[in-house]
Amino acid sequence: MKGSLNALLALVAAVIGAISLYYYIGRSNDQKIFLVLGIVFILAAIGLGGLFLSGRVNREEDIHITE
Numbered sequence: 156m157k158g159s160l161n162a163l164l165a166l167v168a169a170v171i172g173a174i175s176l177y178y179y180i181g182r183s184n185d186q187k188i189f190l191v192l193g194i195v196f197i198l199a200a201i202g203l204g205g206l207f208l209s210g211r212v213n214r215e216e217d218i219h220i221t222e
Contacts, residue, residue, distance in 0.1 A: 158210040165203035172196030 172193045179189035 158207055161203050161207040161210065165200045165207060168196045168203060169200035172200060 172195075175189045175196060176193035179186070179193060
């Protein structure tokens with residue numbers, strides 16, 4: 156459940172970040188808050204995505220070159 160939650164939170168953060176950057180580029184009157192929120196949420200999405208992917212690695216089994 157923990158891995159799925161990280162993936163879901165990463166997806167939500169990426170969407171919010173993209174929407175914030177869209178508002179900054181297209182619709183805002185040069186309000187820097189949308190730029191800051193976009194950057195923060197995109198960085199959070201990258202971090203949460205990394206946590207999700209690092210949980211996918213099986214650390215208990217040895218990987219041999221002959222396999």
